[in-house]
Amino acid sequence: MTDESWLKTASMAEEAVRLTERLVSIRSYPGEELTVQQFVAKWFTEHGLIPEFQATNDNRPNVLVRVENGPGPTLLLNGHVDTVLAVKGWSSDPWSCRREEDRLYGLGACDMKSGIAAGMLATRALSRSRDCWQGTVVFSSVVDEEAYSIGARALIASGLEADACVVLESNWARPCLGCFGKMLIRTKITGKAAHASWPDQGINAAVEAARFAAALGEIPLGQHPSMVASLCLLSFNSGSSQYVVTVPETATMLINRHHVPGETEQSVLDDMRSVVHGLNSPASFEFSIEPPYYPPWQTPVTHPFVHDFCEAYAEEAGHGPEFSYGGFGDANLFAGEAGIPTVQFGPHGGNFHQANEWTSIPSIGATVRVLLRLAFRVLPANEVSARA
Ligand SMILES: [Zn+2]
Numbered sequence: 001m002t003d004e005s006w007l008k009t010a011s012m013a014e015e016a017v018r019l020t021e022r023l024v025s026i027r028s029y030p031g032e033e034l035t036v037q038q039f040v041a042k043w044f045t046e047h048g049l050i051p052e053f054q055a056t057n058d059n060r061p062n063v064l065v066r067v068e069n070g071p072g073p074t075l076l077l078n079g080h081v082d083t084v085l086a087v088k089g090w091s092s093d094p095w096s097c098r099r100e101e102d103r104l105y106g107l108g109a110c111d112m113k114s115g116i117a118a119g120m121l122a123t124r125a126l127s128r129s130r131d132c133w134q135g136t137v138v139f140s141s142v143v144d145e146e147a148y149s150i151g152a153r154a155l156i157a158s159g160l161e162a163d164a165c166v167v168l169e170s171n172w173a174r175p176c177l178g179c180f181g182k183m184l185i186r187t188k189i190t191g192k193a194a195h196a197s198w199p200d201q202g203i204n205a206a207v208e209a210a211r212f213a214a215a216l217g218e219i220p221l222g223q224h225p226s227m228v229a230s231l232c233l234l235s236f237n238s239g240s241s242q243y244v245v246t247v248p249e250t251a252t253m254l255i256n257r258h259h260v261p262g263e264t265e266q267s268v269l270d271d272m273r274s275v276v277h278g279l280n281s282p283a284s285f286e287f288s289i290e291p292p293y294y295p296p297w298q299t300p301v302t303h304p305f306v307h308d309f310c311e312a313y314a315e316e317a318g319h320g321p322e323f324s325y326g327g328f329g330d331a332n333l334f335a336g337e338a339g340i341p342t343v344q345f346g347p348h349g350g351n352f353h354q355a356n357e358w359t360s361i362p363s364i365g366a367t368v369r370v371l372l373r374l375a376f377r378v379l380p381a382n383e384v385s386a387r388a
Contacts, residue, residue: 007369016117016364017104019043021097023081023113024106030082030147037063037081040120040141047124056143056154064155065139067127072135073163075378076340077123077371078152079116080145080330083108089355103358110349114359115168115367116141118347122371129372135379138162145330148292152330156338164305164378165342166371167331172348172363174324175313177306178298180227180258181336182328183265184290185272187212189238191283193249202247206238208283209251212276216255219271224260226325227296232256258328261296265289294328295336305341305378312373313345316366321345345370 026036040063041051053061086107092098094107104114123139138160142151169176189209194202213233221229238251259268269287276285299306301323313321327344335342348363 007372013361013365016114016121016368017099017361019117019120020104020109020114020359020364021106023116024097024104024108025095027095028081028083028108029085030144031058031060033060033081033143037061037141037143040081040116043120044124047127049124049127054154054158056150060143060150062140062142062151062155065123067123067137067139069130069136069379070134070382072133072379072382074136074138074161075375076138076140076160076162076165076334077119077168078140078142078155078165078330078334079112079119079168079346080143080151081113081116081141082143082146083111083113084146084353087353087355091356094357099361102361104361105356105358107357109357109359110170110347111352111357112169112346114349114364115170115346118364118367118371119166119168121368122375125368125372126375132381133376133379134381137375137379142330149294149330149333152333156333160338162334162338162340165331165334165340166374167329167334167342167344168346168367169327169329169331169344170346170349170352170359171324171327171344172346172360172367173322175309175321176325176327176331176344177301177323178227178261178325178335179296179328179332180224180229180260180326181263181296181332182292182294183257183259183268184234184292185255185257185269186288186290187253187255187272188286188288189251189253189283190286191247191249191251194247196245196247199247202249203282204247205251205283206248208279208281209236209238209253211279211281212285213253215275215279218278219275222260222263224262227260227298228258229260229263230258259296261298263296265293294332297332297335297342298325299335299341299343303341306343308377309343309345309374312370312377315373316370
C-alpha cells in the first residue's frame with residue numbers, strides 16, 4: 001500500500017525548509033494574517049489544488065483545501081498562521097530564518113509555521129497519491145489562535161464535519177491527547193455608597209471583594225488523572241480612580257479558571273456561589289463568563305484514531321509516542337466543542353513565545369511522513385469501491 005520512495009520524495013527536507021522560511025518571512029501577528037494566507041492559497045494553486053478563503057472577520061480569512069478521493073471518512077489537518085508578538089532578546093531578525101545545524105530560528109518557526117508547512121506538504125503529497133487512500137482530506141490554516149481563536153470557531157460554525165483531526169502544534173516529543181479547559185470569569189460585586197466618614201451607613205464593595213479574594217482558595221477544583229484544574233485572580237478593581245471620600249459601591253474581579261473534564265461552566269460558577277454564600281456578605285455578587293471560552297478535551301488512548309496514530313508515529317520514530325496533556329488552543333475547540341477525535345502533533349521545536357524560537361529541520365519532513373502514514377490508516381483505500 002505504501003510507496004516508500006514516494007514517501008521519501010514527499011519529505012524532501014530542503015523544500016520543507018524553504019516553505020517554512022517563506023511562511024516565517026511574512027509577519028502575521030493576530031489581525032494581520034491576510035498576506036500569509038494569500039501566500040498559502042497561492043502555493044496550493046501553483047501545485048494544482050483549489051484553495052478556498054473562508055471569511056472570519058475584518059479581512060482575516062481562513063484558507064481551506066479539500067482533497068476529495070471517493071467515499072470514506074474525513075481527516076482534518078489544521079494549523080494556525082498567526083504568531084505571538086516578537087519579544088526582546090532575539091539574536092537575529094525574527095522574520096528572516098537563521099539556519100544553524102539542524103535548526104531554523106524565527107518567529108513562529110515552531111508555533112507553528114513549520115507545522116503549517118508540514119500540513120501543506122502532506123496535503124499536496126496525498127493529492128498525488130490517490131491510490132493509497134480513500135475519503136477526504138481537509139487542510140485548514142486558521143487565524144487568531146494566539147488570541148481568541150476566531151478562525152477555528154468560524155471553521156466549526158461553518159458546519160465542518162471530520163472524523164479525525166490533527167492540530168499541527170509543535171508536539172513531536174510528546175504528542176498531546178487532551179488539555180484542561182479555560183474560562184474567564186468576571187465577578188461584579190455591588191455594595192452601597194455612603195459618605196466615607198460614616199462607613200457603617202454603606203456596604204464597602206472593595207472590602208467584600210477582598211473577603212471573597214481571600215476565600216478563593218476554598219473553592220473546590222476538579223480532579224483528573226492527567227490534567228490540573230486551577231484558579232487565578234487576574235485583576236481586582238474597586239473605588240473611584242479619583243480621590244473621593246465615598247464608600248466604594250462596586251468592585252470587579254477577573255478570574256482565570258482552568259477546568260477539567262467533568263467540570264462544567266455551571267458547576268464552576270455554582271462552586272463559586274457556594275463560597276460566596278459562606279461569607280454571609282451584605283454585598284451582591286454576580287458572575288459571568290467572558291470570551292474566549294475553551295472547553296476541556298481528551299481523546300482516549302484506546303480510541304482507534306490514537307491506535308492508528310501510534311502505529312504511524314512508531315514507523316517513523318522507531319518507538320511509540322509518549323503522550324502529554326496541556327497547552328490550550330484550537331484543539332480544545334475541534335475536540336471539546338465539535339467533538340472530533342483529535343491528536344495535537346507537529347514538528348519538534350523550542351522557545352515558544354520567547355526570543356530565538358526554533359524548529360528542528362529533520363522533524364518537519366518526519367512530520368509529513370507520519371501524517372501520510374496516518375492518512376493511509378485512517379482513510380484506507382478500498383479496492384472495490386475505489387474502482388467503482
Ligand atoms: Zn500554536
